Amino acid sequence: MQAAVVEQFGKPLVVAELTVPTPGPGQILVKTEACGVCHTDLHAANGDWPLKPTLPFTPGHEGIGIVTALGAGVTAVKEGDRVGVPWLYSACGHCEYCLSARETVCADAQFGGYTRNGGFAEYMIGDPNYVAHIPAKLSAREAAPLICAGITSYKGIKETQARPGEWVVISGVGGLGHLGIQYAKAMGLHVCAVDIDNGKLDHAKKMGADALVNAKLGDPADAVKKITGGGAHGVLITAPSLGAFKQGVDMTRKCGTCVLVGIPPGEFPTPLFEVVANCITIRGSFVGTRRDMAEALSFAADGKVKADIELQPLSAINKVFERLARGDVPSRVVLDFSKR
Numbered sequence: 093m094q095a096a097v098v099e100q101f102g103k104p105l106v107v108a109e110l111t112v113p114t115p116g117p118g119q120i121l122v123k124t125e126a127c128g129v130c131h132t133d134l135h136a137a138n139g140d141w142p143l144k145p146t147l148p149f150t151p152g153h154e155g156i157g158i159v160t161a162l163g164a165g166v167t168a169v170k171e172g173d174r175v176g177v178p179w180l181y182s183a184c185g186h187c188e189y190c191l192s193a194r195e196t197v198c199a200d201a202q203f204g205g206y207t208r209n210g211g212f213a214e215y216m217i218g219d220p221n222y223v224a225h226i227p228a229k230l231s232a233r234e235a236a237p238l239i240c241a242g243i244t245s246y247k248g249i250k251e252t253q254a255r256p257g258e259w260v261v262i263s264g265v266g267g268l269g270h271l272g273i274q275y276a277k278a279m280g281l282h283v284c285a286v287d288i289d290n291g292k293l294d295h296a297k298k299m300g301a302d303a304l305v306n307a308k309l310g311d312p313a314d315a316v317k318k319i320t321g322g323g324a325h326g327v328l329i330t331a332p333s334l335g336a337f338k339q340g341v342d343m344t345r346k347c348g349t350c351v352l353v354g355i356p357p358g359e360f361p362t363p364l365f366e367v368v369a370n371c372i373t374i375r376g377s378f379v380g381t382r383r384d385m386a387e388a389l390s391f392a393a394d395g396k397v398k399a400d401i402e403l404q405p406l407s408a409i410n411k412v413f414e415r416l417a418r419g420d421v422p423s424r425v426v427l428d429f430s431k432r
């Protein structure tokens with residue numbers, strides 16, 4: 093099978109011919125139909141984060157495909173099912189977090205395309221207890237961005253605790269943000285989109301944003317405060333850029349919540365007095381649980397959210413990464429395995 097492999101951090105991926113893996117007990121083999129390319133894959137290939145994957149590895153955590161073989165003892169899926177192998181590849185199932193539906197922070201969690209080989213390959217191994225079940229109404233390519241960009245932005249918006257009729261800011265209108273705008277609208281929120289690129293902001297308008305702010309022009313927090321009458325009730329920062337984080341906190345309304353999901357390497361300054369005196373919550377959010385996955389997919393199956401996708405073959409992966417690094421991907425590239 094063909095797979096795009098990270099052999100060294102910061103170097104182009106190598107498209108290699110690998111042996112199709114055999115599912116062990118409790119595992120399944122999935123023939124990949126489509127896999128989205130997330131900015132996280134770029135962080136992974138660059139070795140950006142403190143926890144680094146072991147080289148060599150195959151990235152990709154938005155892989156969707158058909159179950160073609162079952163390892164011993166598998167009952168949760170059957171051959172022929174369409175599933176997605178997500179970032180939350182598996183978890184222990186019995187720690188305090190797993191037992192309280194917070195399995196994304198399980199200490200034994202494995203991550204697709206990071207600690208386990210992922211979807212930039214013609215076949216993937218998955219854990220049947222953690223795969224996404226793709227609704228019949230969605231094609232593989234439509235579903236791909238939803239199993240990371242979709243679930244992460246949807247869960248992040250829920251974590252802001254903004255209520256229908258209130259304002260949310262979606263900072264960063266890329267893969268996550270273009271879906272976040274649609275989820276927020278479907279959830280009855282007013283949406284102010286923030287990006288540094290006017291093309292992305294035009295796109296945000298098409299996705300349903302009520303107001304647009306270019307963070308490169310003037311102070312974006314002032315602009316958001318003017319639009320929202322004092323700051324957004326919820327702020328979701330998807331931008332892979334440290335500068336967006338303090339700005340996001342500054343955009344948050346008194347008693348509001350600023351949810352961090354973008355993960356550029358590094359730290360950001362927090363205006364301590366303002367955060368304390370305004371009772372602002374700053375909260376991290378990491379993909380979503382299996383329940384969040386089912387919810388995020390059902391919005392799409394109901395036609396309320398639709399990923400905007402550009403199809404590319406696996407062989408184009410290095411060009412796609414270069415564009416993603418430059419901010420030059422309009423929303424989501426999906427690798428289409430029906431093409432070579």
Ligand code: NAD
Nearest residue numbers: 131132264265266267268287331332333353354355378379
């Ligand atoms: P993307 O490259 O598709 O989109 C990023 C967008 O941010 C682009 O539109 C870019 O123009 C915009 N941007 C850049 N700098 C900005 C700034 N200063 N202010 C406002 N906008 C700015 O990336 P993506 O695939 O949407 O991923 C975004 C980030 O989210 C990455 O860091 C990724 O690792 C992270 N991520 C986190 C989780 C999680 O579970 N927390 C899940 C998926 C992705």
Ligand code: ZN
Nearest residue numbers: 130132240241
């Ligand atoms: Zn992702």
Ligand code: ZN
Nearest residue numbers: 184187190198
């Ligand atoms: Zn656990």
